[in-house]
């Protein structure tokens with residue numbers, strides 16, 4: 001049986017690795033890692049890559065993403081004040097119905 005994690009080969013372990021990483025379990029406690037230096041190194045490399053990916057694509061953290069959008073919007077306004085002003089004034093003047101509407 002190949003189901004005993006202590007006796008699994010590196011290939012078997014590495015085939016499961018993406019699943020193990022994705023599950024969020026503590027992979028460092030895996031029996032194969034305790035006996036296999038090679039896979040410990042592989043795992044630490046994978047974790048470094050995964051960490052970098054999380055910083056590049058913070059999909060699990062919507063509030064941060066929201067703040068990034070807000071910051072970008074503020075930056076665009078600050079960098080192109082004339083363009084922003086122009087867009088604003090054209091918005092103010094284009095729908096005459098809005099101005100005529102009683103408050």
Ligand SMILES: [Zn+2]
Nearest residue numbers: 010036038039
């Ligand atoms: Zn191994």
